Amino acid sequence: MAKSPEELAKERLARIEAAINLQEPDKVPLWGVGGDIVAAYAGITQYEFCYDYDKAVKAIEKFMRDFPFDTSMAGLMGLEGRIFCVAFSEFPDISPALSLITGPMHDVLGDKYYRYPGRELDENATPQFLGGTFMEPDEYDELIEDPVGFVAGTILPRACTNLDTPRKAMATWVRLGMECSKFFSAAGEIGRVSAELGYPPFPMGWGYSPLDIIGDFLRGVGTVVLDIYRYPDKVKKAAEALTEPITNYALYHKYMGARYAMIPLHLNEYLSPKLYNEFYWPYLKTVILKLYEEGIKPLVFFEGHHDAHLDTILELPEGWGIAYFEKTDVVKAKKVLQGHSCVMGGIPMGLLVGGTPMKIEEYIKNLLEEVKPGGGFILAPGVGTAPSETPVENMHALIEAVEKYGYY
Amino acid sequence: MQEELFNKIVNMDEEGSIKLAKEYLDRGGKPQELLEVCRRAMDAIGEKFEKGEYFLSELLLGGEIFKSIMEFVLPLLEESETTKLGTIVLGTVKDDIHSIGKDIFKAFAQAAGFEVIDLGVDVPEEKFVEAVREHKPDIVGMSCLITAGISSMKRTREALRASGLEDIKIIIGGGRVDESVKQFVGADAWSDDAARGVRICKELLGVEG
Ligand code: B12
Numbered sequence: 001m002a003k004s005p006e007e008l009a010k011e012r013l014a015r016i017e018a019a020i021n022l023q024e025p026d027k028v029p030l031w032g033v034g035g036d037i038v039a040a041y042a043g044i045t046q047y048e049f050c051y052d053y054d055k056a057v058k059a060i061e062k063f064m065r066d067f068p069f070d071t072s073m074a075g076l077m078g079l080e081g082r083i084f085c086v087a088f089s090e091f092p093d094i095s096p097a098l099s100l101i102t103g104p105m106h107d108v109l110g111d112k113y114y115r116y117p118g119r120e121l122d123e124n125a126t127p128q129f130l131g132g133t134f135m136e137p138d139e140y141d142e143l144i145e146d147p148v149g150f151v152a153g154t155i156l157p158r159a160c161t162n163l164d165t166p167r168k169a170m171a172t173w174v175r176l177g178m179e180c181s182k183f184f185s186a187a188g189e190i191g192r193v194s195a196e197l198g199y200p201p202f203p204m205g206w207g208y209s210p211l212d213i214i215g216d217f218l219r220g221v222g223t224v225v226l227d228i229y230r231y232p233d234k235v236k237k238a239a240e241a242l243t244e245p246i247t248n249y250a251l252y253h254k255y256m257g258a259r260y261a262m263i264p265l266h267l268n269e270y271l272s273p274k275l276y277n278e279f280y281w282p283y284l285k286t287v288i289l290k291l292y293e294e295g296i297k298p299l300v301f302f303e304g305h306h307d308a309h310l311d312t313i314l315e316l317p318e319g320w321g322i323a324y325f326e327k328t329d330v331v332k333a334k335k336v337l338q339g340h341s342c343v344m345g346g347i348p349m350g351l352l353v354g355g356t357p358m359k360i361e362e363y364i365k366n367l368l369e370e371v372k373p374g375g376g377f378i379l380a381p382g383v384g385t386a387p388s389e390t391p392v393e394n395m396h397a398l399i400e401a402v403e404k405y406g407y408y
Numbered sequence: 409m410q411e412e413l414f415n416k417i418v419n420m421d422e423e424g425s426i427k428l429a430k431e432y433l434d435r436g437g438k439p440q441e442l443l444e445v446c447r448r449a450m451d452a453i454g455e456k457f458e459k460g461e462y463f464l465s466e467l468l469l470g471g472e473i474f475k476s477i478m479e480f481v482l483p484l485l486e487e488s489e490t491t492k493l494g495t496i497v498l499g500t501v502k503d504d505i506h507s508i509g510k511d512i513f514k515a516f517a518q519a520a521g522f523e524v525i526d527l528g529v530d531v532p533e534e535k536f537v538e539a540v541r542e543h544k545p546d547i548v549g550m551s552c553l554i555t556a557g558i559s560s561m562k563r564t565r566e567a568l569r570a571s572g573l574e575d576i577k578i579i580i581g582g583g584r585v586d587e588s589v590k591q592f593v594g595a596d597a598w599s600d601d602a603a604r605g606v607r608i609c610k611e612l613l614g615v616e617g
Contacts, residue, residue: 036556125503126556222508225468229422272463304583308463327583349555350584354592387556 008198012070016200016378020297020342022319024375028368028406031344031378032073033352033395035385036126038063041392046125047118050077050103053186061193067395072199073384076186078102079114079129080264082208082249083159083217087152089245092252097180099206103127104182108175110162113217124388134159135218137227140234143218147241155218205253207263207291207298210242210283211235215267225270228279236279243283247290254294260321261291262299269304276309288316297321299344302328310336326382331370334377344378346371347398352381353390357397364401372408379406409437410445417449418456420466422473429477439484442477450474450519454603467602468508471515478518491521494546494613497539499527500582501560506553509582513549513602520606533560533567540573546613549605550595551582558584561593577612581605 003011011026018025039049042059049056056076063074078100088095101109103116115121115128134155135143142150157164162172195201214235215224227235250261263284271280288298298321302309306328313323318340325333325345334343346367351360364379371377379402386395409432416425432442453470456462496517500510507529514524525543527535540548548568550561561580568576578595581602590598597612599605 126554128503128505130505222468222511225465226472228465229420229469270464270468272465275463275465308460348586350558350586350589350592353555353558354588359588383555385555387554387559389559390555 003198005196005198009195009200012198013200013202015070016202019376019378020319020322022339022342022376024408026408028372028402028408029070029378030399030402030406031380031384032069032071033067033381033384033386033390034063034073034075035390036388037386037390037395038074040388041066045117045123046077046127046388047103047116047123050116050127051118053182057186057189057193060190061197064194064197064199068198068399071202072194072197075190076100076102076183077127078105078183079127080216081105082206082213082246083113083151083155085206085208085249086148086213086242086245087156089148089249092248092255095249096205096252096256097184098176102179102183105176105179108162108172108179109160110172111160113159126385126387129216131216131220132159133218133220133223137219137231137234140231140238143214144234144237144241147238148245151218159217203257203259204299205250205256205258205261205296207250207261207287208246209263209265209267209280209287210239210246211280212266213242213246214238221266221270225267228271228275232279239279239283243286247287250287250291251294251296254296258296260299261296262301263287264301265303268302268306268309273308277312281309281312285312285315288320292317292320299324302326307332313337313341316341322378324378324380330377331367334371338374338376342376342378343371344380345382346379347381349381349383349386352394352398353387355394357393360394360397361401361404364398365405368402368405372406375408410441413442413445414449414452417446417470417473418452420469420473422469422476425473426476430480433480433484439481442481443485446474446477446481447519447521450516454516454606458601458603464512467512467516471512474515474519492523493521493610493615495523495525495543496547496549496609497525497527497536497543497545498549498551499531499536499539500529500551500553501557501564502530502532503560504552504554504557504582505529506551506582509553509602510551513551513581513605516602516606517549517609520610522606522609533564536564537567537571537573540568540576541571545576547577547579547609549609550578550580552580552585552589553583555584557582558589558592561589561595565594579605579608579612 015025015029019029042062044055060074064072081098081101084098085095106114117123117125163169215221291298301324303326322344323341330346413428517524579597580595581599585598597608
C-alpha cells in the first residue's frame, strides 16, 4: 500500500528527528546522495546542470523520485561563498543568500575562486573551488582591525575582476542580486517538488568555522597552516575577529526559518590537538553554541579524520546537534559520543563507486549491527557527492540494504 | 651541529633550522652531509606522523623546511653525490585540483632519495603517458582527493597500458583511495599517508623500507 506524500514526509521527519534527539527511530535514517550523478542520471551535462535551472530542477526531480533516501541531497549546484557572506554580514537579508555561488553568479563576479563546467572547465567536469592566496601576511593587522571592511574593501576587488573598480562593482552587485532571485525561485520549485515526493521539510541554514575563512578565501589552506607557526598571535586574533561576523551570518538563517545549520570544516584534520584547541575549536565552538542557544541545531561536517579531536565534541551540551563524519570511524565515534551527540556518516563513497551490490549489502549489514543499538545514528555517505559513474544498482542496493537491516 | 640541526627540524623550528643549515655550509660543512641530516629528520617526522604523535600541520611545515633548505643545498651537490633510489612521476589526476597532499608526499619522497617529476594538478591521462615516455620513471604516483578522480585514475591506468607502458608500477594516494579503489583502478599499491607511501615505494623497487 503506497503512502501519501504527507505520510511519507511525516514518517521520514520523525525518523530523522528521533535520531537527532538521541532516540531509536523506527528505522535508521538514510541521508541522501547528491553530486555529479544527479545530472549524469538525467542525461544532461554538468554545464547544463549548473547553468540551466529548468533542466537542473527536472534532473533533481527525477533523481529524488528514483532514489528514495530519507533526505534529499540532490540540489542546485553551488560552491562555498562564505567570503561574500562575511562581506555582507551587516545585512541579514543578503548575507545568507550568498552562501553558495552558482555558475551564473560566478560569471557575474568574474572571480578567481571558482571554475565552472562550460566556462573554465570541460562541459562534463565537476565544478571546482580553487581558493587561493588573496592576502599577504603583513595584512593580518588590517584583517584583525576591521574584518568585514577588509574583506569587502580589499579582498573582494582582488579576487573578483568584476569588482575591481567601484563602477564595475555597482553593476556587478545588481546583476548578482538578479541571479540570486533566479536561483531562489528554482530552489523554491525544488522545495515544492520535494514535498510532492514525500520528502520532509528540513530547513537548513549554514555556518562556517572562522579559521576556515582565512584558509579557504584569504591565505590558502596550506598557507594558513604555516602561518599558524609563523605568526601565531596574528592568526589567532584574526580568527577571533572573524567570529562575530560569521556568527551573525549563521544566525540570520533563523529569519529564513532554519532549524538546522550545516557547518563544513576544512582545517580540522590538519591540526594537532594542541593547534586545534588553540586556533580552531574555540571560535568554531562559539559559532556552534550561539546557534544552539538560538534554537538552531548545527550539523557539523567533520571532514577528513577527526579522531584526534573527538573528545572536544563532549564539551558541547548534550543533544547540541549532529556530528557528521567523513573518514573518522563512526563505530568508534559513536562509542565516544553515545548519548551525547547524534552521529552521522558511515558509508565510504569509494564503496558506492567501486563496490558491488553484494559488497554494499554486506557492509551495511555489518555496520548497522554495530551502530544501531541505542539510536542517535544517521547513516550517510562519508561525502555526499557521488561522481557521474556511480553505478545506479549500487545506490539501489544501499537503499535496499537499509530497508532490510535498518529496522529497530 | 648535525644533531642540533636534526632536532631543530624535527621540532619544527623553521627559522632556526634554516639559519643553522646556512651556518653549517658557511663553516665549510659538506652539502652531502647536510642533505643526509635533512633526510633523517624527515624520516623522523614521518615516523612520528605514522605513530600519531604528529599531524598534517607538522608534515606540511616539515616539507616546507626541507624545501627551503634544499633550495640552497641542491645546487651545491654534484649529480653523482646524490644517491638516487629511483624516479617517480607524480601528479594529481584529472579534474582534481588538490595539491597539498601531493606536495607533502613529494617532499618526503625526495627526502628519501627519489627523484620526483611533478606534473602538477588536474593532470590529464595523456600528460602522464607523455611524462612516462620522457622520464622513464620506476613508479607513477597519482594523488586523488575527489571521487571524480577515481575514474581519472582508472583511465590513466588504461592509457598507460594502451601505450605499452604496462610494466610501470603505480601507486595511488590521497584522501579518496583505499583497497577497493586500488582494485578498481588496477594500481599496485595505495596509501593515504605520505610516510607509509614512501615506504611502499621503496618496497615496490625492492629497496629495504
Ligand atoms: C583542503 C581542501 C581543499 C582545498 C585544496 C587546497 C589545495 N591546494 O590542495 C580547496 C579549498 C581549494 C578545495 C577545493 C575543493 N574541494 Co576540497 N577539500 C580539502 C580538504 C578539507 C582537505 C584535503 C587535504 O588537503 N587534506 C590533507 C592532505 C595532506 O591529505 P591527503 O591529500 O590525503 O594527502 C596525504 C596522503 O593521502 C598522502 N598522499 C597524497 N597524495 C599522494 C600521492 C601518492 C602517490 C601517495 C603514495 C601518497 C599521497 O600524503 C599526504 C600526507 O600524508 C578535504 C576534506 C578532507 N579533510 O579530506 C576537501 C575535499 C577533498 N574537497 C572536496 C571538494 C568537493 C572540493 C571542491 C570540488 C569544492 C568544494 N565543495 O569545496 C573543490 C574543488 C576540487 C577539485 N575539483 O579538485 C571533497 C571531495 C568530495 C568528493 N568525494 O569528491 C572533500 C573530501 C570535502 C568534502 N568532504 O566534501 N578543497
